[in-house]
Amino acid sequence: MDRIVILTGAGISAESGLGTFRDAGGIWSEHRIEDVATPEGFARDPARAHRFYNARRAMAARARPNAAHVALARLQAAHRGEVVIVTQNVDALHEAAGSRRVIHMHGELARALCAACGHRWQAPAEMSGQDACPRCRARACRPDVVWFGEIPYRMDEIMGHLAAARLFAAIGTSGQVWPAAGFAETAARAGAHCVEINPEPSAVAGDFHEALRGRASEVVPGWVAGLLGEAQLP
Numbered sequence: 001m002d003r004i005v006i007l008t009g010a011g012i013s014a015e016s017g018l019g020t021f022r023d024a025g026g027i028w029s030e031h032r033i034e035d036v037a038t039p040e041g042f043a044r045d046p047a048r049a050h051r052f053y054n055a056r057r058a059m060a061a062r063a064r065p066n067a068a069h070v071a072l073a074r075l076q077a078a079h080r081g082e083v084v085i086v087t088q089n090v091d092a093l094h095e096a097a098g099s100r101r102v103i104h105m106h107g108e109l110a111r112a113l114c115a116a117c118g119h120r121w122q123a124p125a126e127m128s129g130q131d132a133c134p135r136c137r138a139r140a141c142r143p144d145v146v147w148f149g150e151i152p153y154r155m156d157e158i159m160g161h162l163a164a165a166r167l168f169a170a171i172g173t174s175g176q177v178w179p180a181a182g183f184a185e186t187a188a189r190a191g192a193h194c195v196e197i198n199p200e201p202s203a204v205a206g207d208f209h210e211a212l213r214g215r216a217s218e219v220v221p222g223w224v225a226g227l228l229g230e231a232q233l234p
């Protein structure tokens with residue numbers, strides 16, 4: 001089977017107005033990771049973390065997919081083999097662009113998780129620690145996002161896709177957060193051709209066979225056209 005696996009990171013959503021994490025002026029220059037992206041920070045001050053994610057949820061709800069999201073959805077629809085999108089992003093811009101089969105390895109802003117019983121449901125626009133779980137009634141509601149120190153979702157499934165990939169591409173990710181940073185090495189060892197699409201070399205740029213330097217919205221549409229065998233405008 002002709003399988004393509006695409007990993008996306010904050011960079012693909014940057015041109016939709018959602019800030020990246022590590023760039024200057026990024027989300028983490030204003031918030032401490034320890035406060036809003038670790039289980040310990042959440043336990044110390046749940047209200048602070050809820051405020052942070054409520055604001056991000058509102059921003060994400062207003063954001064629109066850009067040309068890169070749209071091109072990947074087109075690739076999924078038009079490619080003869082399977083195209084799996086694995087995203088580290090908690091926004092829903094791939095789905096908004098029409099993608100199916102999106103693996104949200106770091107969870108989704110639009111989902112709520114009960115820390116007491118593990119039940120998941122559609123998050124309200126404004127989440128609070130006082131919300132009761134619809135299943136067990138515990139007041140232990142949290143965003144369904146994976147924090148530092150927690151294990152990303154669907155890793156077995158992702159590893160299976162990487163092992164079977166002919167082509168692996170990483171788009172808009174800095175290669176600083178594991179295990180996603182190791183996907184290129186895993187895919188390359190399994191025989192995939194690996195392409196990095198990012199304006200600058202990531203921390204794991206050496207694991208890729210090819211680099212396309214530029215913004216996602218400018219590079220991805222042409223790259224997809226090439227994969228689909230279409231003539232490209234100069």
Ligand code: NAD
Nearest residue numbers: 009010011014020021022037088106172173174177215216
């Ligand atoms: P990142 O901010 O570390 O890296 C973004 C990358 O995108 C950079 O390499 C940058 O050069 C590139 N970029 C910037 N503009 C671009 C554009 N227009 N087109 C293409 N690329 C562009 O983001 P990341 O690699 O996604 O971070 C890894 C993951 O870590 C995050 O997605 C997030 O899930 C996770 N994280 C989570 C939390 C949390 O709240 N749970 C906190 C921090 C990080």
Ligand code: ZN
Nearest residue numbers: 114117133136
């Ligand atoms: Zn519960």
